[in-house]
Amino acid sequence: MTDWLKHAPQAARDYLQGHRLDEVECIVADLPGIARGKAMPGPKFARQNRFFLPASIFLQTITGDWADDIIPMGTTEPDMILTPDYATATAAPWTADRTLQVIHDMTLQSGEPVPFAPRNVLKRVVAAYHARGWTPVVAPEMEFYLVARNTDPAQQIAPMTGRTGRAAAARQAYSLSAVDEYGSVIDDIYDFAEAQGFEIDGITQEGGAGQLEINMRHGNPVKLADEIFFFKRLIREAALRHNCFATFMAKPIEREPGSSMHIHHSVLDESGRNIFSAEDGSETPAFQHFIGGLQRHLPSAIALLAPYVNSYRRYVRDFSAPVNLEWGRDNRTVGLRVPVSTPEARRVENRIAGMDCNPYLGIAASLACGYLGMVAGDMPRPEREDTAYDSADDIPRGLYDALEQFGDNAALLDLLGDEFGKVYGAVKAAEYGEFLQVISPWEREHLLISV
Secondary structure: OOHHHHHOOHHHHHHHOOOOOOEEEEEEEOOOOOEEEEEEEHHHHHOOOOEEEEHHHHHEOOOOOEOOOOOOOOOOOOEEEEEEOHHHOEEOOOOOOOEEEEEEEEEOOOOOEOOOOHHHHHHHHHHHHHHOOOEEEEEEEEEEEEEEOOOOOOOOOOEOEOOOOOEOOOOOOOOHHHHHHOHHHHHHHHHHHHHHOOOEEEEEEOOOOOEEEEEEOOEOHHHHHHHHHHHHHHHHHHHHOOOEEEEOOOOOOOOOOOOEOOEEEEEEOOOOOEOOEOOOOOEOHHHHHHHHHHHHHHHHHHHHHOOOHHHHHOOOOOOOOOOOOOEEEOOOOOOEEEOOOOHHHOOEEEOOOEOOOOHHHHHHHHHHHHHHHHHHOOOOOOOOOOOOOOOOOOOOOOHHHHHHHHHHOHHHHHHHOHHHHHHHHHHHHHHHHHHOOOOOHHHHHHHOOOO
C-alpha cells in the first residue's frame, strides 16, 4: 500500500482493497462550493506532497466570469500551495476506474492560510470557539430536488418521472410511496455514500414534487461541511445514472417549496458538556445568548446563506420557509427553532440557510452569529408560541440589500476575515451585475407592449 494511504480513512482503504489506485482528484471548494483542482495518476500523486493552483479561482463567478481583482497579491495570478488533507480521502465510486478524491488545505506562499478560501473561513470561526474553550457541534439537513433532464435553460424545470411513469407528485411529505417512485436513485445514493464512508441518518420525502431531505449525524463542523461538499457531487452522479438531474437550487420549480440546508447547533465545554443545558437540565444563559446572536447578526449573514438572486425566491410565506428570525420551541414557522430533545442534546436549528449556499460558508456564518451573541451576551426577543408567518420580515429580501448589510457588520467581518469579506462582496456584486443584463420571460410578457 502507498505510504500516504495509511493516513486515509478506512473506507478509502477498503475501496482500494485488491485494486490499484488509478487516479487521485486533488480538490478544493471555491466560493460557490464547486470542486476545483486537478486530477493525476495515483503514482504521481504519491510522489508529491503539495500542488499548486492560482489564487484567482476565488474571483470566479458562478457563470465563469471574473470579479475585479482586489486580491492584495496583485494581478499576476500567483499560485496557492495545496497540501493534501489525507483524512478527507474518499472514493469516487461512479468512475470507471479506482479513483480517490482528496480535499486540500490552502496556504499562501508565505505559509499563511488563504484567507478567502471557504474551508479556511470555517476553520477560522471554529478556532475562535476553541480559543474560549468551546467546541461547536452541528448537524446539517440537506434538501434537494430530483428533476427531469433539462438541457434548455429557456424551458421550465419539471419533476422527474418515477417508476410508475408519472411525474413525481407534490404535497407528499414523509410519504414512503413517493420515495419508492425514485428508489433506484436513492439506492445508488446509499451505495455511493457507503463506499465513501459517509453515514446517512435518514432520507425523507419533502413537500415538493421530487424533493428529498437527507439528515446527517451531528459532529465536527469542518468534517460535516466536507461531507456536504462531497455529497452534492455524489447525489448529482447518482441522479445522472438514472437519466435525471439532482438540483440544489434554492427554488428550482415555480409554486413549489424551496430547498434549505437547516443547521442544528450545540456547543460543548472542555469536559464535553453541552453548555446550552445546566446541571438540572434547564436552559442556560449561553443558550439564550446564542439565539440572541443569531437574531442580531443573521440579517448581515444572509448574503452567505442565500448567495444568489434565486435564493430569495425561497423566502415566501406559507411555503415551509420562514421569513423571520423569531425563535420558538418545536415551532416550524420560526426561523430559529428549538427541537424537542433531552437536555444533553439541546440545540438551536437555523432554518434560514438555503441548500444553494456553500456549506463551509453557510455553517461558518451561522456559527459566527451565535458566537458573537455568546461573547456579547445578546438576549433574544420573547419566544413565539404561535404561528410566526405573519411576523415582520427580519431578513433582506434580495441579494443587493443582503450584500449591503454584510458589508456593514464590522464584528461579523472581523470574525470571518476582512479579506474574505472583500473578495466575497466583489464576486457577488459581479454576479448581480451579470444577472441584471438578462431579460426574463416575465418582463417580455408583461412589459414589452404594455408599458
